[in-house]
Amino acid sequence: MRFVIGVDVGGTTTAAGVVSEGGEVLLEEQSPTHGDGPDTSGATIARLATAMSRRAAEERLPVAAVGIGVPAIVDAAGRIGEAHHVADLTGQTLGPALGARLGLPVFVDNDVNALALGEWTFGAGKGARSLVVLAAGTGFGAGIVLDGRVVRGAAGFGGELGHVPVKFDGRACWCGGRGCLAVYASGRGIGEAGRAAAAATAGAGLRAAAGGDPARVTAATVFAVAAAGDAVAGAIVDEAVRALGALLATVVNGLNPEVIVLTGGVAAALAPLEPRLLAVAASHAFRQALASTRISIVPSDKRLTVRGAAALALQELRSAPANRRGHP
Amino acid sequence: MRFVIGVDVGGTTTAAGVVSEGGEVLLEEQSPTHGDGPDTSGATIARLATAMSRRAAEERLPVAAVGIGVPAIVDAAGRIGEAHHVADLTGQTLGPALGARLGLPVFVDNDVNALALGEWTFGAGKGARSLVVLAAGTGFGAGIVLDGRVVRGAAGFGGELGHVPVKFDGRACWCGGRGCLAVYASGRGIGEAGRAAAAATAGAGLRAAAGGDPARVTAATVFAVAAAGDAVAGAIVDEAVRALGALLATVVNGLNPEVIVLTGGVAAALAPLEPRLLAVAASHAFRQALASTRISIVPSDKRLTVRGAAALALQELRSAPANRRGHP
Numbered sequence: 001m002r003f004v005i006g007v008d009v010g011g012t013t014t015a016a017g018v019v020s021e022g023g024e025v026l027l028e029e030q031s032p033t034h035g036d037g038p039d040t041s042g043a044t045i046a047r048l049a050t051a052m053s054r055r056a057a058e059e060r061l062p063v064a065a066v067g068i069g070v071p072a073i074v075d076a077a078g079r080i081g082e083a084h085h086v087a088d089l090t091g092q093t094l095g096p097a098l099g100a101r102l103g104l105p106v107f108v109d110n111d112v113n114a115l116a117l118g119e120w121t122f123g124a125g126k127g128a129r130s131l132v133v134l135a136a137g138t139g140f141g142a143g144i145v146l147d148g149r150v151v152r153g154a155a156g157f158g159g160e161l162g163h164v165p166v167k168f169d170g171r172a173c174w175c176g177g178r179g180c181l182a183v184y185a186s187g188r189g190i191g192e193a194g195r196a197a198a199a200a201t202a203g204a205g206l207r208a209a210a211g212g213d214p215a216r217v218t219a220a221t222v223f224a225v226a227a228a229g230d231a232v233a234g235a236i237v238d239e240a241v242r243a244l245g246a247l248l249a250t251v252v253n254g255l256n257p258e259v260i261v262l263t264g265g266v267a268a269a270l271a272p273l274e275p276r277l278l279a280v281a282a283s284h285a286f287r288q289a290l291a292s293t294r295i296s297i298v299p300s301d302k303r304l305t306v307r308g309a310a311a312l313a314l315q316e317l318r319s320a321p322a323n324r325r326g327h328p
Numbered sequence: 329m330r331f332v333i334g335v336d337v338g339g340t341t342t343a344a345g346v347v348s349e350g351g352e353v354l355l356e357e358q359s360p361t362h363g364d365g366p367d368t369s370g371a372t373i374a375r376l377a378t379a380m381s382r383r384a385a386e387e388r389l390p391v392a393a394v395g396i397g398v399p400a401i402v403d404a405a406g407r408i409g410e411a412h413h414v415a416d417l418t419g420q421t422l423g424p425a426l427g428a429r430l431g432l433p434v435f436v437d438n439d440v441n442a443l444a445l446g447e448w449t450f451g452a453g454k455g456a457r458s459l460v461v462l463a464a465g466t467g468f469g470a471g472i473v474l475d476g477r478v479v480r481g482a483a484g485f486g487g488e489l490g491h492v493p494v495k496f497d498g499r500a501c502w503c504g505g506r507g508c509l510a511v512y513a514s515g516r517g518i519g520e521a522g523r524a525a526a527a528a529t530a531g532a533g534l535r536a537a538a539g540g541d542p543a544r545v546t547a548a549t550v551f552a553v554a555a556a557g558d559a560v561a562g563a564i565v566d567e568a569v570r571a572l573g574a575l576l577a578t579v580v581n582g583l584n585p586e587v588i589v590l591t592g593g594v595a596a597a598l599a600p601l602e603p604r605l606l607a608v609a610a611s612h613a614f615r616q617a618l619a620s621t622r623i624s625i626v627p628s629d630k631r632l633t634v635r636g637a638a639a640l641a642l643q644e645l646r647s648a649p650a651n652r653r654g655h656p
Contacts, residue, residue: 073616146477149474149475151583152584153583153585154458154585155584155617156584157581157584157620160584161581161582163614164578165577167494167495167496167497167498168573168574168612169570170495177612242497243496245496246493246496250492254582255481256485256488257482284493284496284505285505286485286491288485289482289485291483292485293482
């Protein structure tokens with residue numbers, strides 16, 4: 001029996017664990033990502049991974065590798081692209097230094113790719129040939145696993161479904177695009193729509209819930225005010241449901257995976273609207289394609305993302321060294 | 329050296345050829361698909377495949393298998409789904425009967441999947457890890473090849489990119505969906521938009537080009553009238569470009585393939601607008617993702633689709649018998 005260390009790097013919290021080959025998270029630790037200052041997420045990762053390695057040794061659990069999921073594009077050499085929430089990781093290749101320090105191979109990938117691999121290996125997609133994870137949180141990430149392989153694409157952008165246009169003449173997105181799914185169905189997009197609505201005359205309900213200051217409206221405000229029956233907030237939530245339903249259909253008709261996992265804070269907020277969401281997806285998708293795809297809303301859980309990072313390490317260990325990400 | 333027979337079944341014309349393992353189409357024959365009546369596409373396929381088999385024998389070319397591309401969803405058992413343009417094939421499994429008649433294994437798949445495999449094996453995607461073919465003709469088909477495997481999905485719908493919503497609150501589509509790409513960027517969709525515009529007061533240019541009868545407007549009318557400077561027809565063409573550009577971005581951001589091949593009659597009609605199309609794609613896609621994807625407009629050519637059907641047969645021959653489509 002061997003074990004791996006999984007590390008999930010979030011914009012706020014970083015979690016690490018020692019994970020068995022069966023996907024069991026045995027030891028766990030969390031820390032604020034930027035606890036020692038904004039530029040120290042690399043130090044946080046190293047500290048947590050080292051702590052896990054030490055604790056595993058104490059428990060006599062043999063650790064074979066480290067997997068790290070980061071909220072950014074990661075190229076095949078393990079180099080981290082623009083990382084908005086962990087800016088000091090941008091351009092870094094964590095593997096070599098951390099690997100030397102721990103005496104273990106270190107594999108790095110996008111966090112939602114890792115989560116998707118974890119769900120495919122151990123979770124909602126276990127036994128399925130294909131799975132897509134849609135992570136609707138502050139941003140909108142996704143991971144695609146087909147026949148056990150993460151679809152990373154030519155430059156690591158595979159699975160960036162948060163920035164596919166669901167309305168080609170829609171609103172401008174912060175990514176520079178237009179009509180992206182994330183504009184409608186991510187926390188950031190819903191918050192922006194809420195603030196815009198709160199600044200208009202009709203947005204009195206949203207304004208009041210934010211203490212009269214439109215700038216203080218967040219996605220959580222929009223969901224709460226909509227749930228209380230406010231029509232303006234309700235329209236924003238309904239637009240999120242329609243856009244997300246359209247994306248579900250894009251995935252169902254375009255890839256027809258056996259399993260779609262919908263997770264993240266926005267997915268959790270939309271869970272009560274699941275029947276409406278599935279009805280929207282059905283209004284866009286081929287009936288037979290939708291019937292052959294199982295859609296699950298799975299609550300966010302740091303254990304799942306840690307397990308995903310571990311699944312990444314386990315998969316890379318099984319690859320021929322020359323085919324490994326970053327070749328550690 | 330061995331050879332395979334490739335058969336491409338179209339709504340109007342069916343083409344067959346004897347193809348080398350290097351992708352060379354050596355002998356070729358075409359026939360109207362429904363030459364002997366609307367219900368006889370199966371007979372046309374059998375006749376052409378038999379003729380190819382006989383001619384190959386005359387030329388002493390040893391044939392190992394037959395690959396057939398059909399304009400429909402095909403499930404893993406080789407059963408053809410709803411085939412709008414070759415209705416008599418719906419529900420059929422061509423392999424067993426034709427295979428027994430020819431004494432050869434027969435493999436059947438969706439025509440654009442076959443074309444994508446052919447382009448990946450022999451054409452624009454040769455040497456690439458991943459390729460997506462977008463075939464914009466009367467309808468809109470697509471095929472996705474990742475790491476040499478066609479993405480067929482749980483029920484054979486993988487790659488149905490013509491019916492992903494590019495505008496979630498857009499126009500109703502004949503598939504029952506809404507805002508599908510095909511509504512905006514297929515011959516059928518452009519023709520429908522042209523007829524609707526020709527029936528309105530502003531559509532005088534389209535009406536005149538169709539001899540005064542709005543019902544006679546086709547996609548070709550729309551392209552011709554737009555090229556002559558008519559603003560109403562131009563707006564329809566521009567909408568097609570914007571929708572197709574958005575789909576290109578969906579593919580680039582969602583799958584980030586190394587190669588995208590755009591083909592079919594509508595793609596040919598849009599070829600003069602390629603700079604505008606790529607600019608629209610760039611306005612939606614991540615810059616680095618787009619930079620890592622090569623986009624080619626490839627003219628439609630029956631040889632390419634015949635070669636694609638042959639590539640399918642060659643790939644299946646290399647698979648373990650138990651993993652073959654339809655297990656012939």
